Amino acid sequence: MFTQLNSTRDVYYITPAAWKLINANTLASARLTPSWMIRLIQDLSSKLTAESWAFWFTWMAPYLLEGYLPQEHYDHFLLLTRIIKLATCLEITEEMMDELDTGIRQWHTDYER
Numbered sequence: 001m002f003t004q005l006n007s008t009r010d011v012y013y014i015t016p017a018a019w020k021l022i023n024a025n026t027l028a029s030a031r032l033t034p035s036w037m038i039r040l041i042q043d044l045s046s047k048l049t050a051e052s053w054a055f056w057f058t059w060m061a062p063y064l065l066e067g068y069l070p071q072e073h074y075d076h077f078l079l080l081t082r083i084i085k086l087a088t089c090l091e092i093t094e095e096m097m098d099e100l101d102t103g104i105r106q107w108h109t110d111y112e113r
Helices: 016-032 050-064 071-087 094-112
Strands: none
Touching: 016 050, 050 071, 071 094
């Protein structure tokens, strides 16, 4: 089923050259991020901690991946990061629960298409 995963023919494929630029921008951005927000992020090809990947995926990648994915996939990615941000809040209000419910349902519907 997943034999074609990471295929260069996929519309969401990001070239190695683009990843090199994304990595350089990640390192530059990480240097400007206050240390109390994140541990040191090194090269994306190195062994990052789950915490570092989570921070990158949720807070940095929405800016760093803009323009590298087809808009439909980028919007789907942004919805996922919004869901993660809401789900990991220390306090969740009823309005946030409603937004989570709507967001998860929408993400799943979009994924199934």
